[in-house]
Amino acid sequence: MLDLLIKSTLIPERGKPADVGIKDGMIVKIGEGLEEEARHTIRAEGKVLFPSFANMHTHISMSLLRGLGADLPLMDWLQRVIWVLEGEFVSPEFVRDGALIGIAEAISSGTTLFMDMYFFEESVAEVAQRAGIRAGLGFGILDFPTKVARTPEEYLRRAKDFVREFKGRELVFPTICPHAVYTCSPDTLRKSLELALEEGVYI
Structure with a gap:
């Protein structure tokens, strides 16, 4: 199970929306249409994901x-x-x-x-x-x-x-x-x- 699943966020390097899975403070999956179970999910349509x-x-x-x-x-x-x-x-x-x-x-x-x-x-x-x-x-x-x-x-x-x-x-x-x-x-x-x-x- 993921700790956090961020759905449909724009990742600048990819140039198109993707889902991002995070576990134990690390990004473990990036892809489209991830259906992983997660403790928390953020719907991020129209938002950009980038480093802090x-x-x-x-x-x-x-x-x-x-x-x-x-x-x-x-x-x-x-x-x-x-x-x-x-x-x-x-x-x-x-x-x-x-x-x-x-x-x-x-x-x-x-x-x-x-x-x-x-x-x-x-x-x-x-x-x-x-x-x-x-x-x-x-x-x-x-x-x-x-x-x-x-x-x-x-x-x-x-x-x-x-x-x-x-x-x-x-x-x-x-x-x-x-x-x-x-x-x-x-x-x-x-x-x-x-x-x-x-x-x-x-x-």
Whole structure:
């Protein structure tokens, strides 16, 4: 018995409608007029079946800040709006709530993997694991103080702890994320790379 049978969906590579049978999370049959018994059946006439999306650059909890100062140039937006609001409001709870919204939006759009960088990524990990979505979670590294750390050395130390806590999880995997060339010195960027190589994770 199939777990899922999708009937009469358009598969772009085939150029015409077909049925798709899924069992144990794998596509096991593709053909026309499949009459297999299935736990669930989706009538998909007029719909297209294609692989899920991967969003390779997110700050998913910033869903709570969407639209604020959107008309400003980048550095004005960061310095006059975003960093001010983050300094006031960002907390593990803020990040969790923003992740709930952002991950719900991702799933509803067909995204099953996102690569994230923000503060308190432990909260994003909690939501991603509960939602069943894959996520690369980057501990953000900066040269200036925030609620997460005060110095580049402290960011790097906390990033190392984060990587070791989340390495080997089923759905989420840790990464090292120096914020940008305009917020990290060459020395911080070099040490971030060294840490990623030492721990065997993406940067």
